[in-house]
Amino acid sequence: MDTLATLRQALLTNREQTLTSIYQRTFPLVRRYVQQHGGSAPDAKDVFQDALVVFYEKAVAESFVLTSSVSTYLLGISRNLWRRELSRRQQLPATSLSEEHTQEVAEEAAPGPDSRESLAVLDYVEQLGERCKSLLLAFYYFQQPLEQIAGSLHYGSIRSATVQKFKCLERLRKSVRAVVQHALVHS
Template identity: 60%
Template sequence: MTAFPSSLPPSPAAKLRQDLLANRERALAQLYRHAFPLVRRHVCQQGGSAQDAQDVFQDALVVLYEQAVSGTLVLTASASTYVLGIGRHLWHHEQRRRARLPHEPLPDDFAPLAAEEVEDSTEPAFAVRDYVAQLGEKCRSILLAFYYFQQPLTQIAEANGYRSVRSATVQKFKCLERLRESVRAAFRAETIDY
């Protein structure tokens, strides 16, 4: 009869969780050294910038960290390969999102229009900047900072008083969804024939 060891070595995911909980800075620095060059190479090969690669990598690292700490992470490869996979997915999603947005820069004198100016405007009613102008100040600020001024999420989080980059990312997504929904609603209203 063969005796089994009383304790099995931890799985790679469990080991990563232990490392993150024991010394988060060291574990994240090690992940950065190994995984960031892979993510940067992929994003740059797919038409992104070094700043895009940093943003994608940070978002991927947040996903990995949250899964590892919550105990839901399942690794079938190295943590670096896992981060690269998340980064590829996030960059693909970002490219699709960018393809849907108009590439026309906002004018220098961009200011919110009053409701009567929107109605009396000779411009087409489907001007995205009008919908951005109708968002609340916080959402307008976040979306303009990220998409128009191309500020990194770390800077946006700090400027808006968020505790983490993840919080700023979630708020940016919510604001973008509000903008998309108002554009969709207006577009449906304009295309319905009575």
């Protein structure tokens, strides 16, 4: 694809093969950029697909002038789209868990005729510490996306929040297992 005319002709006559070739050459660059800037591989795919659509629409237009390589142009579009997405995500209301939320959880799990177990689990969650409690309640009870949790709890990335969620959950499981084993041994 030496010239823009050749590229335009390839896109018009054999669009799928041409876009596949461009995708294979350029997507790894976009994925690396998005992941280095707080995104995931699926985020990179979404951004790159949007960038390909923008590129295709411009490339088949007669007035389009390409002043760089296709990969450089697509990476530029992808960077702009990713920056816009990060900005949009930061503007989402970051709900932090306050005492009010914790109280709601406790009230909903208040002991009824046979709900001692649910209250006991909340007791174990309380023992994990504020950070773990906030993370687990946000994810499992309030069903907040990890992006939002990572932002509101000041984790460096979504991956960090995911790892911490796993660690907190493992600590909770160990606590519950220990009590169950103790109860079985002493009953």
